[in-house]
Amino acid sequence: MSVRVRFAPSPTGYLHIGAARSALFNWLYARKVGGKFLLRIEDTDLQRSTEESTRSIIEGLEWLGLDYDEDLVFQSANAPQHRGAANRLVEEGKAYRDFTPKEQYDDEDVKQGIAERARVQATEGLDQRSNPYRDLPKEESDRRAAAGEPFAIRLKVANEGQTRFDDIVYGAQERSYAEIEDLVLLRSDGHPLYNLSVVIDDILMGITHVIRGQDHLTNTHKQVLLYEALGAKAPQFAHLPLILAPDKSKLSKRKHGEVVSLTTYRDRGFVPAAFRNFLALLGWSPPEGKEILSEEELIECFSLEGIGRANAIFNFHENDASRWTDDKALWMNAEYIRTMPLDELLPMVKTELRANKLWREEYDDEDSAWFRKTIDLIRQRFFTLKDFSSQGRAYFSDDFDFEEAVVNKNLRKEPRLRELLSGLANKLEEVEPFNAETTKAALRAFADEAGVQPGLLINGSRAMLTGQGVGPSMFEIFELLGRDRSVQRLRSGLPWF
């Protein structure tokens, strides 16, 4: 039987990086074993589901390069089947109508309410099967339903026994029926509930392996019960450890902000392959210990058995802008930027420059050799794609900022520099040809004549030509910017004012 897996997010917001990782693992597994990777949007909660969210999920997956194999499935479209299944279970006596009036819960303290109710239930000695409608004669149930009395449908969980399944990650799991309530399948307004929907949909879609977050581990027992009631074979389950914030709390946008949203990484200049690589290493480790893995390598060595059981901490630093996300993610992105094939990087840089009005069509044409050379040089010390338009700005525009601290340290500290650099400009004007070699010789000779350290002129030049104190070798910069721009910037005197 060929493998079919799915990623089934609910469209109630941005795509969370934890969800993105679930998608990735499903995708990797499908690609690894030659199975199908499907996408299902779980939009049964109509109140909270939005089209915008669905779009952002699809965009996110596309950005990560996780292509799905069949048509997108909307869970809401299967609602008739969900209801049909629930009614069938009632007919078969495996579920029952619960005419208890619906209670209203405050959305705020649901968790507390649950704990409170559980406590009361325990002290009053109520068990999970105390529902008065559980054993209502079928005729009466039918009659009341026909009379229009509202009801929810609950699964009739047997008194004795236990569910069991083997989780590929967490191992053998058992749970006694006594700990499982008669779960609601259908709300009194006819809406199918999550546990019913997933099971029906997974059956409908022929899912063979359910790979999802560990937060569903205990719910799985209910679902196993449903598979049994429906006479269907349960799929294999593999639950993934969760991704937590540094304080070990659940990662949430409300509490932790943008770092948890996948699109943030796209918007802040991550290379998709780098982020995918980083995500893969959260909770999973390759057998060889090699960490930088291409798409092919990732697929090749991926296995469900390599997934760990402990929750991983996503180590970002909330109050440190330069370490706004996990250090290793940032490092990996830099690693990709400086080592990936230039031809794959170029389109991303183009997009970035374009967004900042720094792109010129010539870069694709007569200046393409220059452009490639420039990108290849400056990418060596960049961390994100954003750096091409910020730190790299001086290479693409004459309108760039001078860093105050750099100007003070490399220019103002030595008053003679203004004249010296102007003199250097004169010297460079005569250099022929104009390249790294010749400018180097010229600068050194000039430093000798003037009786100053070459470093003084080099650092001063860097400040004048790029506005920055750090960057590539100065002579490479001269060559790249060319004689005219180099000379002009050296003479501009701009930063002195």
Added chain:
RNA sequence: GGCGCAUUGGUGUAGUUGGUUAACACGCUGCCCUCUCAAGGCAGAGAUCACGGGUUCGAGUCCCGUAUGCGCUACCA
């Protein structure tokens, strides 16, 4: 409250059927290289493997308990 799951340096992870100096990556420190910053090279700090018992000649690895964290416990997903 009940039930479940987890616990190896700051972070991510390796640690084969229990065997001797607990490994790798990121981060951090120092040195080299050097016009700066990276990269690279070298060196280093940092873990009594959550804690307490037990089994064993021997435990990060097996068993029990405790703690902590997380999850589920809903006519949310």
